[in-house]
Amino acid sequence: xxxxxxxxxxxxxxxxxxxxxxxxxxKQGTTVSLPVTTSSPQARALYxxxxxxxxxLYLERCNDDWRAAVKADPDFALAWAWIAFNSTxxxxxxPAHEKAKALAPKLTPGERLMVRWIVQVQEGDFIxxxxxxxxxxxxxxxxxHLYYLAGNWLMGEEGADAAERMxxxxxxxxxxFPAALNDxxxxxxxxxxxxxxxxxxxRYLAVLPGEPNxxxxxxxxxxxxxxxxxxxxxxxxxxxxxxxxxxxxxGLGDTYALMGNQEQARGEYDKAVRFAHSxxxxxxxxxxxxxxxxxxxxxxxxxxxxxxxxxTAHAKEQNLQEAQAxxxxxxxQTDDHAALKYLQHAEESLGHNSTITKNDKAEEISRIxxxxxxRAAHMGNTALADxxxxxxxxxxxxxxxxxxxxxxxxxxxxxxxxxKSYSEAITYLEEDQDNxxxxxxxxxxxxxxxxxxxxxxxxxxxxxxNVPTMEQALVVPRARQQQPPI
Numbered sequence: 338x339x340x341x342x343x344x345x346x347x348x349x350x351x352x353x354x355x356x357x358x359x360x361x362x363x364k365q366g367t368t369v370s371l372p373v374t375t376s377s378p379q380a381r382a383l384y385x386x387x388x389x390x391x392x393x394l395y396l397e398r399c400n401d402d403w404r405a406a407v408k409a410d411p412d413f414a415l416a417w418a419w420i421a422f423n424s425t426x427x428x429x430x431x432p433a434h435e436k437a438k439a440l441a442p443k444l445t446p447g448e449r450l451m452v453r454w455i456v457q458v459q460e461g462d463f464i465x466x467x468x469x470x471x472x473x474x475x476x477x478x479x480x481x482h483l484y485y486l487a488g489n490w491l492m493g494e495e496g497a498d499a500a501e502r503m504x505x506x507x508x509x510x511x512x513x514f515p516a517a518l519n520d521x522x523x524x525x526x527x528x529x530x531x532x533x534x535x536x537x538x539x540r541y542l543a544v545l546p547g548e549p550n551x552x553x554x555x556x557x558x559x560x561x562x563x564x565x566x567x568x569x570x571x572x573x574x575x576x577x578x579x580x581x582x583x584x585x586x587x588g589l590g591d592t593y594a595l596m597g598n599q600e601q602a603r604g605e606y607d608k609a610v611r612f613a614h615s616x617x618x619x620x621x622x623x624x625x626x627x628x629x630x631x632x633x634x635x636x637x638x639x640x641x642x643x644x645x646x647x648x649t650a651h652a653k654e655q656n657l658q659e660a661q662a663x664x665x666x667x668x669x670q671t672d673d674h675a676a677l678k679y680l681q682h683a684e685e686s687l688g689h690n691s692t693i694t695k696n697d698k699a700e701e702i703s704r705i706x707x708x709x710x711x712r713a714a715h716m717g718n719t720a721l722a723d724x725x726x727x728x729x730x731x732x733x734x735x736x737x738x739x740x741x742x743x744x745x746x747x748x749x750x751x752x753x754x755x756x757k758s759y760s761e762a763i764t765y766l767e768e769d770q771d772n773x774x775x776x777x778x779x780x781x782x783x784x785x786x787x788x789x790x791x792x793x794x795x796x797x798x799x800x801x802x803n804v805p806t807m808e809q810a811l812v813v814p815r816a817r818q819q820q821p822p823i
Contacts (some may be wrong), residue, residue, distance in 0.1 A: 352362040369449045369530035370480045371473070375414055380410035387419065392485065392516035394550040394584070397614035398426055398539050408438075415448055418455045425617035427657065427692035434459055434694070447476050459687040461695040463737045485516045492520050497527040515544045519554050529801070531562045549582040560595065561803050568592045583612050587622055591805035615806040618736050620658040624665060625805060631669050632810045640666065651686070655694050659687040660701050667708055668807050673716035680709050696738070701733055703744035710748040716754050726752060743769045754778050759785040770795075773802055773812035 339388035366372070375381050375578040387402030400423055406416040418437035432458060441452040458466035470487055473672050477483055488503025501524035507517040522537035538558060542551045542757050556571035569592055575585035590605035606626035609713035613619035627642035643666045663683035683705050710725035726748055732744035746768040753762035759782045766782060769775040776799040783792035802813050 366447050366476050371477050372445050374444050375410045375413045377410040380406040384416050393548055414444055418452045422455050425615050431692050459694045459696050481514050497524040500524050513544050526558045526561050534558050549579040553585045560592050565592055566595045566600050583609055594629050595797040595803050599633050602629050618655050656686050656689045665807050673712045676712045680705050700740040701743040707744040707748040711751045714752050747772055747775050771810040777812050
């Protein structure tokens with residue numbers, strides 16, 4: 338399906354996001370589609386090609402299209418905004434962000450709303466960004482592409498219900514709109530409604546039989562459902578269509594890793610690293626490869642790999658990836674002191690320069706604090722645990738960002754479990770059920786509070802997680818080997 342740049346706000350906003358409750362009653366635009374302001378026909382054509390490539394998940398090719406567009410017209414605000422939205426290069430994101438912001442006053446009202454949405458979310462102002470997004474949709478209620486863009490943003494951070502409603506609105510305008518069919522399938526899959534997901538994927542394949550992404554998406558959904566052989570088949574089909582569709586190459590590695598064939602996974606990841614389209618992607622794929630050593634229990638080799646990635650990221654000034662590598666190092670350490678040392682390195686990495694967006698930095702800090710609070714509590718350092726949780730609480734109170742909310746709820750629930758406050762812990766843990774660590778704690782909490790139906794539902798959900806993350810690697814295989822507590 339491709340990567341996401343932004344974070345979805347907390348579930349408390351899901352109602353207003355799912356079906357925009359347009360409170361401002363804006364005057365609708367005079368055109369069906371959002372206008373595009375540029376002085377150059379060439380730039381316009383390149384921008385439109387970029388949007389089509391974005392919908393078909395050519396996530397680096399669309400960047401090239403938009404880069405070419407701003408060369409043809411340096412004052413092309415929407416192209417600058419989408420470079421900021423989709424790029425993984427921190428040195429590119431910030432100037433593109435500022436350029437779009439500076440040029441916005443010259444745009445039409447609808448375009449200004451699109452720029453506001455992108456800029457304000459990157460700056461961490463979710464309420465302002467969401468308001469702009471909703472106003473944009475109110476102004477152009479028949480533009481299927483805008484519904485897709487909004488819904489895809491929500492989908493990127495697991496806002497499946499909100500994204501589903503957006504995609505259904507887009508499909509009400511065009512029942513065969515490929516990008517919306519793709520995301521609708523993902524929304525069903527994330528609710529584990531796989532028969533419905535596969536039905537939408539069949540429609541997606543029929544509409545775009547010659548594109549690689551329908552095969553790539555089918556591969557990911559098959560893997561989510563536990564059909565690993567089916568997943569491999571679809572990823573290979575995508576690569577037959579386009580050997581340069583690197584996300585499918587990564588998909589092969591991810592699938593073999595989840596199957597338990599770590600040697601084969603490393604070979605597939607090596608190919609993805611070799612053909613990566615950006616330095617950020619190269620480092621991310623390298624981290625996926627490093628996780629295979631964790632899955633094998635070879636922690637010394639994992640330490641070496643993640644340390645090397647962190648050093649490379651530092652040298653390349655990819656500070657977000659540097660922080661992520663150190664955080665991953667911390668996550669599987671058996672010694673709490675060692676884990677806290679790596680978490681300190683991760684936090685320091687985020688301060689090396691100011692090219693990381695405020696939103697990306699805040700999300701990563703929240704993940705670091707979550708791990709620090711849990712580790713400190715485990716080793717009996719109550720002062721550090723409480724201080725970390727207090728900082729997380731302050732962040733959560735000041736932001737609707739879903740990642741930050743998840744970090745706070747997960748850490749709060751884990752610390753309450755340490756205190757054997759099971760009923761109170763459940764209140765927080767139930768707000769973070771996409772995290773395997775949290776689900777494992779929920780199973781224990783339901784056991785101690787005598788809730789067998791909820792226990793078995795959480796156990797089934799935990800054992801059914803097939804996502805290639807560190808949390809999955811550390812929790813799910815072990816959970817599958819154990820008998821349910823009751």
